[in-house]
Amino acid sequence: MRTFIEKGFFNFITIATISLSGLTVGAFLLFIVNADMVMASWTKDVRIMAYLEPDIDSQRIDQIRTQLQALEGIDLVVFISGDTALEQLKSEMKRHQSIFDNLKVNPLPDSFELHPVHVPEHFGRFERLARFVEQIPEVSEVEYGEKWLGRIANIIKLFKITVYAMSALFIGASVFFVANTIRLVLYSKRDEVEIMKLVGASDRYIKTPFYINSLLHGGIGGGVGLAALYILFRLLETSVLSGLPANLVSLSFLPPEIACSIFGGSVMVGWIGCFLSLKRFLK
Amino acid sequence: MNDEFDKKNAVIRFFHVTKRYGSKNALFDITLDICENDFVFISGPSGAGKSTLLKLLYLGEPVSEGEIIVDGMNLKRINHRAIPLLRRKFGIIFQDFKLIPSKSAYENISLVLEAQGIKRSLIKKKVRSLLRNVGIDDKEKCYPPSLSGGEQQRVALARAIAGNPKIILADEPTGSLDAESAAKIFDLLKECRQNGATVLIATHDTELIRKTGGKVILLDQGRLDVMTVIPKLE
Numbered sequence: 001m002r003t004f005i006e007k008g009f010f011n012f013i014t015i016a017t018i019s020l021s022g023l024t025v026g027a028f029l030l031f032i033v034n035a036d037m038v039m040a041s042w043t044k045d046v047r048i049m050a051y052l053e054p055d056i057d058s059q060r061i062d063q064i065r066t067q068l069q070a071l072e073g074i075d076l077v078v079f080i081s082g083d084t085a086l087e088q089l090k091s092e093m094k095r096h097q098s099i100f101d102n103l104k105v106n107p108l109p110d111s112f113e114l115h116p117v118h119v120p121e122h123f124g125r126f127e128r129l130a131r132f133v134e135q136i137p138e139v140s141e142v143e144y145g146e147k148w149l150g151r152i153a154n155i156i157k158l159f160k161i162t163v164y165a166m167s168a169l170f171i172g173a174s175v176f177f178v179a180n181t182i183r184l185v186l187y188s189k190r191d192e193v194e195i196m197k198l199v200g201a202s203d204r205y206i207k208t209p210f211y212i213n214s215l216l217h218g219g220i221g222g223g224v225g226l227a228a229l230y231i232l233f234r235l236l237e238t239s240v241l242s243g244l245p246a247n248l249v250s251l252s253f254l255p256p257e258i259a260c261s262i263f264g265g266s267v268m269v270g271w272i273g274c275f276l277s278l279k280r281f282l283k
Numbered sequence: 284m285n286d287e288f289d290k291k292n293a294v295i296r297f298f299h300v301t302k303r304y305g306s307k308n309a310l311f312d313i314t315l316d317i318c319e320n321d322f323v324f325i326s327g328p329s330g331a332g333k334s335t336l337l338k339l340l341y342l343g344e345p346v347s348e349g350e351i352i353v354d355g356m357n358l359k360r361i362n363h364r365a366i367p368l369l370r371r372k373f374g375i376i377f378q379d380f381k382l383i384p385s386k387s388a389y390e391n392i393s394l395v396l397e398a399q400g401i402k403r404s405l406i407k408k409k410v411r412s413l414l415r416n417v418g419i420d421d422k423e424k425c426y427p428p429s430l431s432g433g434e435q436q437r438v439a440l441a442r443a444i445a446g447n448p449k450i451i452l453a454d455e456p457t458g459s460l461d462a463e464s465a466a467k468i469f470d471l472l473k474e475c476r477q478n479g480a481t482v483l484i485a486t487h488d489t490e491l492i493r494k495t496g497g498k499v500i501l502l503d504q505g506r507l508d509v510m511t512v513i514p515k516l517e
């Protein structure tokens with residue numbers, strides 16, 4: 001414990017580095033988690049509509065239904081006849097019944113409503129499904145969600161890749177930094193370490209305090225980083241989002257397993273940093 | 284050569300040992316045995332190689348040529364991991380003390396015991412009694428830079444004998460002490476010998492050797508000059 005208090009400056013630097021990288025990586029992950037949740041709520045009710053050519057016999061319709069149901073990623077297939085669709089439209093537009101009075105034939109085609117299995121991260125799947133459905137000759141047109149959802153999904157995907165790369169970079173940089181800080185401490189203590197060896201201390205005995213120190217640094221750094229992230233998150237939530245309607249976007253903090261991973265990762269950063277510098281120092 | 288330098292129970296054996304620093308011989312072709320429970324002086328003028336001889340024993344420096352066997356361990360073939368075990372056979376008073384300046388007198392001594400995995404409660408008792416024995420129990424919390432040379436030397440002695448070592452290496456253990464304190468230190472070293480330790484003392488203080496008496500290994504410019512026994516001055 002003495003070493004812990006003695007080297008106040010190095011302790012501070014190490015803890016600050018680890019907490020900063022914890023905070024940064026945490027912030028990235030927080031963004032991803034929330035972007036996923038927003039995407040999930042926006043894509044929850046996405047349906048793929050397959051409009052059919054007119055005058056297809058019911059046998060063929062059953063065939064197509066079976067074909068669609070067999071598709072992977074489709075939860076439910078609902079057939080909506082043109083008539084049903086018209087009834088629905090009428091009931092939705094009760095105030096404008098007059099529009100429908102003049103209709104001699106039903107202009108609405110028969111259609112299938114496909115309910116995809118809900119996997120928010122894979123918005124691209126809708127597109128693939130839609131393209132497949134389009135290839136059925138009796139299908140005249142396919143419509144799904146809104147195109148901009150797909151575009152946002154792609155942006156989020158790109159962002160995720162960037163985030164993972166940057167996180168790896170941050171973690172690598174902090175390991176490097178921690179290892180070098182410990183190397184400086186070791187260098188300043190080289191006489192002491194040399195004396196300890198001369199009086200018969202084993203490498204393990206010499207190393208242990210450094211490991212304890214580094215694990216502590218990692219733990220404290222991770223804790224501080226997460227706490228700072230939580231405070232920033234709360235501030236953001238109350239100041240920026242309070243003006244917006246509550247149900248438009250609701251943010252949530254990192255789920256416990258991710259928070260724990262960040263904490264564990266910080267401890268690991270301390271450990272690896274220590275391992276690397278000791279390996280060099282005590283060869 | 285005297286009968287007292289018997290090869291029986293040799294705890295330290297030098298066999299044609301040469302130590303070079305660069306191209307300069309610090310020790311040349313030394314062959315000697317030191318028996319268990321011996322009380323031996325290593326003497327000779329400054330630069331004769333006294334400290335070097337001790338350094339080779341605890342692998343403070345590697346041997347250039349020849350072989351050294353310490354308590355059955357051949358230092359040439361010793362495993363890296365066994366070095367701490369070798370060093371725990373020794374209690375060493377270094378010529379420059381080698382106390383850790385950022386640790387108190389107490390901590391400097393307890394370190395040795397902690398490294399050997401001795402229980403904390405036992406360590407406390409032991410260190411206190413050691414400090415009392417060397418006469419600096421009031422300096423327990425002091426740091427080496429604030430101690431006098433003699434006081435530092437006594438901390439070094441206490442640290443050397445703390446782990447009940449099999450062999451004690453003392454490099455000028457009385458160099459910074461007045462005659463009275465030096466005599467006290469010698470009494471302690473003799474007590475260690477009575478308790479079964481082998482004691483090697485490097486010193487150029489021939490006065491002291493004559494007063495105490497014992498086996499003497501005389502070095503001159505790295506060569507073994509004389510091995511003899513000097514009787515205690517009555």
Ligand SMILES: Nc1ncnc2c1ncn2[C@@H]1O[C@H](COP(=O)(O)OP(=O)(O)OP(=O)(O)O)[C@@H](O)[C@H]1O
Pocket residue numbers: 304305308309327328329330331332333334335336378487
């Ligand atoms: N690390 C070293 N590098 C180079 N030469 C050294 C080194 N250590 C000792 N020597 C040389 O080896 C010779 C023996 O040195 P050593 O320290 O053993 O002498 P000593 O008998 O202990 O002398 P003193 O009585 O002054 O302590 C000296 O000439 C010294 O200059």
Ligand SMILES: [Mg+2]
Pocket residue numbers: 333334335378454
């Ligand atoms: Mg010397």
